[in-house]
Amino acid sequence: MYAFFVTFFVVVILSICEVQRADTCDVTPKDQYIEVGSDAEVVCHTCIGGRVFWTLNTRPIKESLSKAINSSHTVLTLRNFTYHSALVQCHSSDTQQILGGTTITAYSKPSKISCILHYENQVRGVPQLFTCSWEHQIHSSQKINYTVHVSQSEICSSQKTTCTSREIHGSNKIHLNRNFSVTVTAKTTFWEARSNPEEFDPGRIIKMFPPRLNVNASPGELLVMLKSSIKKTHCQVKYSKAVSEGTSEKVLNKTLNPKEIGNVIINGESCRDYNVSVRCALDKALWSDWSQTTVRTPLKKNDVELLLWRKVAEPEKNGVRKVHTMWMEIPPTCEGTFTYTIKKIHLKEDMTAVNYTDTLCSNSTCDVDVNQDAHRLNLTVFQKESLVAEDSVYVPAIGERLPQVTEIQTSTAEGVILVSWKAPAQPVRGYMIDWTHNGNQYRWKESKYTNTTLGDLLDKKPYNITVTPLFDDMTGHGTQALQICSRVGVPGNVKSISVQPYDKSVHVKWNTDSQEECSGDVINYTIFYSTQKGPVLNVTVNSTNQDIFLKDLHPDTPYSFYIEATGLTGTTKSSERSFKTNIFDQRLITTLIVSGIIVTVLVLSLGLCCAIQWKKFREKPVPNPGLSSLALWPGHQKGVCPFQAFNNPSESFCERVYTEETQRISTPPLATGCNSKRTSDQTVEYTDPAILATDAQKGKTLQLVETEHHNSSGESTALLSSENSPFNPYRSQSSVETPALMTNKQHKHMSVKQQEKTAPVTVYVTLNMFEQGQGR
Structure with missing residues (x-):
């Protein structure tokens, strides 16, 4: 039946074209719009007779898709058309002449419809808003009007792919107790497309208004208070440190019964800013948007870890030693004013305190002077008049025999330094590792193991690392490792290049400038040289040589060259230089000149001697x-x-x-x-x-x-x-x-x-x- 109507339609069109356009070649219909995936038919009217062929976007189409109705009309059928737009042309097979053409544009219908019921403000009860959104794959410059229908009733219109309605309640609209269907219609001047209907359950598309966020901060923790609605509610609390980018977020879940008030406790660090977010949803419904706030935790005394340490300098002539003390200060984010005091306690051999002095320090480091005897340094931290924390460290006497670690080894890998050592024979409670790159700024950490990893280092800087064993009431002697670089860079730059050309050779000299402290060692140098049109030649010498003679060159010829310094960590390349060989060897001319001067001097000397002797002979x-x-x-x-x-x-x-x-x-x-x-x-x-x-x-x-x-x-x-x-x-x-x-x-x-x-x-x-x- 469908084939009969198509044939009838084609015959009618051909008849009309035969009557009205008997002497005109063309393709009909013009500029047709079809839905993506449907079939399209076009007719070619041949005014010159003979066979025709078709092209789609200038590419030939299979002959099986076209059918000749009579000597002057040929029908082309394009099935499952998926092009956004295509140019179809009819050509004469005999003359290759274009007889006519048309443009076919495909449109799609809206799809992937999603709708929500939500609230306009923090109001309980029935949602006041209904919003739908969809997707529409269209490549058209024409203006498109969208209409949203709920149960055959139009509720909103839009020229965008989203639409919100406030008139959702009433007859023939949305009922919260039963499902409803939604369709979206897209319409232009030339075509209209209607989406497939999408069915929704009102109880599953309700989206709560973002909940109010109430957070109380106490030392070391955050308390988030939540409140349920008249129905069962699920909530999520998300938190993370605010100062560190890329910090992983943690999520805590809390389910509240109808009208229940619940609390969520977040354990955090002292004096830290935390980003806290909360969202909630009715049972089986959509999640609300996040409510977000930033809260700072107050100081918790138990979290304060001073980690007091010291570096003892060599004694001066009078026996006084300067001790550089350092500790982990209370973070500046903690509110309040803190004072740090160092108490210097002089110890006798029986380890009893005989006297002490106080030194007020203003920051996380402080220098005190001690004599050759043993001392204990006590650090106390006060906030106003309240003691916050305290710590102490032992300073051994000069010549005191104390254990120390041995066989300390270091290595670098991916920007960190790996340190390992051998423990002393005596039992220890831990080890203190300190490191510095300039002797002024120190970093330190405590470990219970005989190995550790030092990170967060400056790139390509040499570090001095010391490991000291810790005992219950004192510290041992520190053992310093060999200086090691956080990362070894490429070899130094090749500079100060000098060239002395000859006729068939050239003498090249250079120096290597290590601009960085941790430049890699040079294994060999390679000199690449060539003429303007010749191949690139190279000669390699070891690192002990910084000059070379390039031989077998052509006289009176310009050359260009550069030098590469190769090491285990990479290669550096000098700037390109040039020179020109001499026509002949200048050393030969120099030799001839010197020889001529010597012969001339000898001849003149001999003549003078003979003249003197002849004069003497004549006078006597x-x-x-x-x-x-x-x-x-x-x-x-x-x-x-x-x-x-x-x-x-x-x-x-x-x-x-x-x-x-x-x-x-x-x-x-x-x-x-x-x-x-x-x-x-x-x-x-x-x-x-x-x-x-x-x-x-x-x-x-x-x-x-x-x-x-x-x-x-x-x-x-x-x-x-x-x-x-x-x-x-x-x-x-x-x-x-x-x-x-x-x-x-x-x-x-x-x-x-x-x-x-x-x-x-x-x-x-x-x-x-x-x-x-x-x-x-």
């Missing part, structure tokens, strides 16, 4: 005769010489060497032989030729010293000695006898007879005379 052409051995003069006749011999026994007076200048100056000339006689009676005493030669060179006037002797004493010739002359270039050569010998000998006269046929002999001394004299 005659060698020192006293240092040479000469041959006999030409024409010399051997005979006995009456004069004093030279110091050298092998040389005689006759073998002396006279320069040409000396012979020209000395007059009259000497005889050529030792036995020659003078031609006159005049006796001439000869002057030492060495002195004559020396004086002649200095340009001095030479004088011939003549001495006449008596005939009766004989004639003797003495040469003037040159030994005492400071300018004597000769060796010790003297022809004059010593005074002792001259007094014992007779002076002998030498007659000099000038030879008429023999000319005076001129003697020249040359360098080759040394070679001639060597063989004689």
Whole structure:
């Protein structure tokens, strides 16, 4: 039957289109709206004949979904349409031409309806309000009007997905004693959708008004008072600390009989702010909204735990020790003024108190001075004149033998420090663990076990940890662990990079700067370098090296590089640097320059030495005769010489060497032989030729010293000695006898007879005379 009506409808449409639009190609109907999940049909009127095909949002549709009625009309059936909006077009199979198109929009009906009966204010009795809400999946810009029907009666309208009515009582509306159904209608200009009916039980949808919250605070607890209605009521009390975010909430349940008043007790800490919330509901009905308030608990003396502790400094020169006491102060949230007093009690060996002094402290720390003896420090806390709490701690004497823990070990894991130790042989009541990162701010805790966990630490800070055993009436000595970091960071940054390029290599140097106290150790360094187009190369060196030569580089080529420092905790990377290799090795040029300078200096030095030696040779052409051995003069006749011999026994007076200048100056000339006689009676005493030669060179006037002797004493010739002359270039050569010998000998006269046929002999001394004299 349904197929018959559809076919009839299509035929009618085709007939109308055939009459009115015989020459027009198009798709009908236009812009139709259908409910999501229903079927849609469109007709394509073909004015050019031939087969057609369909597209949905430009995608081809299966041919099985379309059916040709005749040569000019084709029907497309889209079943279970779920698109919000879709464009359907008809195309000619022969020409691919678009013959027409239409838009199909789907709408949905409202769903998931929920309704409540509630109160407008804190009024008992029948609820005054009825509110419903629902969901509607619609993607339309059109204005939608919603209407809520209760048992076929319209109770409210809205353009939102919620609606509240105050007219809920009366005929054909809501009856609190029986169930009722609710439907929601959505309507626009082009379509209308009605939801499925939803049935409700009035007793289950009643929502109470939020209850009044009455909380009384007492030391260490909160008292919440609850009151029931005329029916059985269930209540829930929820509370949590107000100062800590993320604190878990706790819920307490309380059921009250009709008209019953009940209390809920919350155990809390002293001087804490708590958020307290309460909600209630009739039996099997909806929960009311939460009523919330914040309440602060007063101070409870039993909750005060001072946890007094001390750190004893090394004794000064006078034996006085400074003791830094610290305790857990009363929270500032506690109302009132508190005073802290430290009493210093001096203990003898019998542990009896001999005297004490009071020190008034203003905060949670206080410093007192004690001597080398044992002391007990008592802390008392007063609020006005009322004692709130007290605690004491023992300070041992210097050199007092007390137990202590051993084998203390520490480790880090996920931002906390794990501490363990070995207990002493004596029984203990616990252990005190204190830790600090700067030596000024301490934290401490007590434990009954030989291990503990320290949390809430500063990130990447070194900590000093001390463990001290506690006994009934005293404390032992503390044992300090090795300093440990809360967390080890990555290695320090690579900086201070210097580069010295060459033609085919480069020398790179760097330093590592640890900006953090807990930087990780470097295991190795890796240098990554590359040209602009070349691959990235790398070289790795261990942590002991902070320089490297990169070899096998291309001359006159720019390079970029960076250095990575790798450790167990991570890697740090330096900034990228660049350099350019030289065309040729500068070290070769430096070597050549230095070598040229050295050779030049050597050549100049050698030339200067030669010039100096040549000048000396020209200024002093005659060698020192006293240092040479000469041959006999030409024409010399051997005979006995009456004069004093030279110091050298092998040389005689006759073998002396006279320069040409000396012979020209000395007059009259000497005889050529030792036995020659003078031609006159005049006796001439000869002057030492060495002195004559020396004086002649200095340009001095030479004088011939003549001495006449008596005939009766004989004639003797003495040469003037040159030994005492400071300018004597000769060796010790003297022809004059010593005074002792001259007094014992007779002076002998030498007659000099000038030879008429023999000319005076001129003697020249040359360098080759040394070679001639060597063989004689």
